[in-house]
Amino acid sequence: MKSIGFAGTAKNTGKTTALTAVAGEATRAGLRLALTSIGMDGEAKDNVTGLPKPRVYVPAGALVATAIPFEAGAPPTATPAVLATLELLSVTPFRSPLGPIAIYRVLHPGLTVLAGPLVAAELRLVLDSLRAEGTDLALVDGAVNRLAPLSVVDQMVLSTGAARDESVQVILDEARALAFLFNLPGAEDGGRRGGVGWGEGAAPLPVAELPGPAVLTDETAAADLAAFLTAAPPPVSRRRPFRLVFPSLVGARALRALAAYLVESHMAPGEMVFPSAAALAVAGPAPDTVAALLRLKAAGWRVFLSSAVRLSAITTSPYRPTYDHRGRYYLAGHMADAEYASLVDELGRRTGCPVFDVVRSGPAGLFQRLTQV
Amino acid sequence: MTQPYSTVNPSYLADRPRRVLLVPLDPVHDIGLKVIRRALNAAGHQTMLLPPDRTLEEVVRAASEYRPEFTLIGRTVGYGTAELLGRLADMMEAAGLRPATKLVIGGMAVRDGLAAELGFDACFGPGTTPEMVLLYIDGKSPRPLSGTAAGQAPPRRRDLTAGFGYQFRHEAIGELAHTVASQTLSWAAGRTSPGVERAELRRAILDDPAQAGRNRELYLELCDEPVRLAAKEKSAPEHTRYLTAHEESFLSPERAYAAPERSPLSGPEGKPTVFVQYGTGCPLMDAAHIQAVRQWGAGGVVHFDPSWAARTEGLPSGLLSHEHDGTVVTLENLQALRRAAGPDLLWQVRAHRGLNTPETVLLAAVAGADLTKINIAYGSLGAGTEPSRLTVDAYAAMTYAARYGLPFDVVTNEELSGVPAHKAMAGMLATVAMGVALGGRPVLQPLFCYSPEVMLGGQMADNYVDFNAAKVMALRQIIDAPIWPGAPVGFLTQTEDRVQSSVSTALHAALAACLGVEAVTIASADEAYSGGAITAAARLDTLTAAAEAFRFFGQSRIEPTAAATRWASEMVAGVEDVLTRVARVGVLPEAIYAGLLGSPEEGVYPGRAGRGTVKARSR
Numbered sequence: 001m002k003s004i005g006f007a008g009t010a011k012n013t014g015k016t017t018a019l020t021a022v023a024g025e026a027t028r029a030g031l032r033l034a035l036t037s038i039g040m041d042g043e044a045k046d047n048v049t050g051l052p053k054p055r056v057y058v059p060a061g062a063l064v065a066t067a068i069p070f071e072a073g074a075p076p077t078a079t080p081a082v083l084a085t086l087e088l089l090s091v092t093p094f095r096s097p098l099g100p101i102a103i104y105r106v107l108h109p110g111l112t113v114l115a116g117p118l119v120a121a122e123l124r125l126v127l128d129s130l131r132a133e134g135t136d137l138a139l140v141d142g143a144v145n146r147l148a149p150l151s152v153v154d155q156m157v158l159s160t161g162a163a164r165d166e167s168v169q170v171i172l173d174e175a176r177a178l179a180f181l182f183n184l185p186g187a188e189d190g191g192r193r194g195g196v197g198w199g200e201g202a203a204p205l206p207v208a209e210l211p212g213p214a215v216l217t218d219e220t221a222a223a224d225l226a227a228f229l230t231a232a233p234p235p236v237s238r239r240r241p242f243r244l245v246f247p248s249l250v251g252a253r254a255l256r257a258l259a260a261y262l263v264e265s266h267m268a269p270g271e272m273v274f275p276s277a278a279a280l281a282v283a284g285p286a287p288d289t290v291a292a293l294l295r296l297k298a299a300g301w302r303v304f305l306s307s308a309v310r311l312s313a314i315t316t317s318p319y320r321p322t323y324d325h326r327g328r329y330y331l332a333g334h335m336a337d338a339e340y341a342s343l344v345d346e347l348g349r350r351t352g353c354p355v356f357d358v359v360r361s362g363p364a365g366l367f368q369r370l371t372q373v
Numbered sequence: 374m375t376q377p378y379s380t381v382n383p384s385y386l387a388d389r390p391r392r393v394l395l396v397p398l399d400p401v402h403d404i405g406l407k408v409i410r411r412a413l414n415a416a417g418h419q420t421m422l423l424p425p426d427r428t429l430e431e432v433v434r435a436a437s438e439y440r441p442e443f444t445l446i447g448r449t450v451g452y453g454t455a456e457l458l459g460r461l462a463d464m465m466e467a468a469g470l471r472p473a474t475k476l477v478i479g480g481m482a483v484r485d486g487l488a489a490e491l492g493f494d495a496c497f498g499p500g501t502t503p504e505m506v507l508l509y510i511d512g513k514s515p516r517p518l519s520g521t522a523a524g525q526a527p528p529r530r531r532d533l534t535a536g537f538g539y540q541f542r543h544e545a546i547g548e549l550a551h552t553v554a555s556q557t558l559s560w561a562a563g564r565t566s567p568g569v570e571r572a573e574l575r576r577a578i579l580d581d582p583a584q585a586g587r588n589r590e591l592y593l594e595l596c597d598e599p600v601r602l603a604a605k606e607k608s609a610p611e612h613t614r615y616l617t618a619h620e621e622s623f624l625s626p627e628r629a630y631a632a633p634e635r636s637p638l639s640g641p642e643g644k645p646t647v648f649v650q651y652g653t654g655c656p657l658m659d660a661a662h663i664q665a666v667r668q669w670g671a672g673g674v675v676h677f678d679p680s681w682a683a684r685t686e687g688l689p690s691g692l693l694s695h696e697h698d699g700t701v702v703t704l705e706n707l708q709a710l711r712r713a714a715g716p717d718l719l720w721q722v723r724a725h726r727g728l729n730t731p732e733t734v735l736l737a738a739v740a741g742a743d744l745t746k747i748n749i750a751y752g753s754l755g756a757g758t759e760p761s762r763l764t765v766d767a768y769a770a771m772t773y774a775a776r777y778g779l780p781f782d783v784v785t786n787e788e789l790s791g792v793p794a795h796k797a798m799a800g801m802l803a804t805v806a807m808g809v810a811l812g813g814r815p816v817l818q819p820l821f822c823y824s825p826e827v828m829l830g831g832q833m834a835d836n837y838v839d840f841n842a843a844k845v846m847a848l849r850q851i852i853d854a855p856i857w858p859g860a861p862v863g864f865l866t867q868t869e870d871r872v873q874s875s876v877s878t879a880l881h882a883a884l885a886a887c888l889g890v891e892a893v894t895i896a897s898a899d900e901a902y903s904g905g906a907i908t909a910a911a912r913l914d915t916l917t918a919a920a921e922a923f924r925f926f927g928q929s930r931i932e933p934t935a936a937a938t939r940w941a942s943e944m945v946a947g948v949e950d951v952l953t954r955v956a957r958v959g960v961l962p963e964a965i966y967a968g969l970l971g972s973p974e975e976g977v978y979p980g981r982a983g984r985g986t987v988k989a990r991s992r
Binding site for chain 1: 430433437455456458459460462463464466467468469471472482484485486487488489490491492493494495496
């Protein structure tokens, strides 16, 4: 089974649209499909803006892991005729605020609501259950800008676009940084074993793992690391390369402080292992995190991820809700065509990742890309 | 986030102390979390409240140091803050703090769906009280609940008659009522009717199933053709059908009842208990209505039966659904609805008019009803039951009610037909005196309504308070008995506008609360104008409105004008005058025929159903 997560940089950037596009193509390709979400998707209206949201249509035979297969108070269009008919297969031990999460099989195709596991540990076990049911392809819808729960999928699709920020530069900088983080190499053994090291012909390096879950902060990161290294037993030493393993979150400012300390103290460059791209991406502006990592790399440090999820594609959308302060309501809107075309071009160029707009160009290209990777 | 007026039971203690981090992720506001923190500390939990306006990094760092089992975030949600909160959930997870700490969000704009989207385990939206948070922290409920009842034993059903001695405070009226009661009871004791005999047969069938066959045959001989035919052919009577097995499954003990998620509505000191009426025709739908009103704070429900059943001799059997309003009284239907009412809701089955009142009380008692409804005067007026028949039947019904410990209300709905309040009260008090003489525990149910009497007389030209208050004041001057305005309150004040209807109902309920009565029955917002099925939403309208009205008035009081005192005195005098004339006539049926408890000029006529069916009891 292959699992694909659909993450976004903000609400309304097109995660669910991309997921449903891929689901449709997977159905046409005859794949046994499963769908879930780390948030809530498929409801008629956005929980914050009240604007219409893309619905989730599930084909017959697909599996759905959700706490709420149908939205309470669904609008008149969601009559029973267009709602999916579901058969309960099992109830997982996990809960969402909407209730216990269960796995259903779709008997008759139609609309459903996805509200699945909230955290990575639970998502991993739900994916295991879906695999055991014979699923070929599991699609996991993201939520808002959340990344951490998706660290257990095989591939990632990142959605960004006009809803992220009014500034094209902000959108581009963030996407480039995220692509950098998600494309950091993985450590096959999780990075903790040491011994043979990483990279062909690399010498084994001693391992220094910070106790977790420690949260390094900008004020104390350098001092904490210095104290840790001083107390670390041999063969970890400032004079020879070692592998530094971070078990937890490292904030962008803390990483900048660490980079400064490590580079300016002329320590022998070794290797760093971070838990996941998400752990790097969520603790501050991703471009700032990447800037710190680039400084380390420039000084000779190599950076790995304990758990790497490949970013396979980026999707974009010109959709941009705006808030009317006088009327106190949200209005649907779109980025201007020329500006949007420029954004799409630049995204591809700066991230090195294929970019798709499944609404304007159709889903085939994205699906083909995901099945080829 | 929280309602600051909510109070926590000071004796509440946590099952075990938990570490709770409270985070006002907001530039300024932290009052909601402060209220919750106070409750958590009082319950024995360990808490840490961060100052407002911390960065996400600071919050995560605090959590990593404090290692809370619960992290409560307070935040107003708008566009852009969703990303902020989603990022916090991500950081907590990436920092390795999840799922060891439950992440909880509260705020005015927060709903379950949004919480799920943001990656939070639970949410507390508008209307949250500290009790809800305490219960959640203690794992008493898998999700936040509104109210104190969740996770605890459902509240006990109140005895509305507790503490009342039924002494007549007005001696003259007491003597007159006793006179009428004793004369009427003596008259009724020597008579019987098919309704009385069917009840006796039914009791024999229930007491001795081995002999049920013969008694069932005798029972059917006393029934009208539709009931007899249905029993013979084992088919459902006209306009009814049996529930399917699938439908029945929803009335099983496991599925018919869900524990209340909030405390029942009431004013100060736990009074009044709020009743609502159901009777969709289908027990399944009734059960759904009961579930809904329980969750919105009803303390009791009233079973409404179809009008045709009141004119038909005999009761059918089985789980029956009726295609029109009113749910058929059968033992099976009643037992299913008792399950739906559960251990917490007071449940009343009406037996105040019709040809089956003794048997209805009997079945209600067997099914586990808490209350019934009996009134000879109202039941005999306005297209009701023939007065002699109803009096004989009511005698038996009150006897069953006393034997099985069922208090019964005595309502004055004949006011809606045009009977003046004092005359209706006189009929009520005569019935009450009969009930007390038989060992029963009656409840006075004056009507809070915009009746024809006040429409013509102008007593409500200025306000709805004085005349309704006068009724309660008058009854309290006369007798020490529980009062339960109904049924429902606000009759003829409500319009098809649901807001107006809800407000009017709520204000009448608030008046009842301010008068310190034991219970009140309220209508749905669409009850008078539904033109068909009453909707659940309209039921919840008035329950919500009543809750707000109770909250608004609290322990303060509505101050009636001097007119209320004057009208109360006039009512007392009027009751004495009417009962004097009734006592002269002798027994209630004759008084009703004489128009003493409501005349044709006032718009009422003695009922005809069951005419000629009363006979002398064989010795």
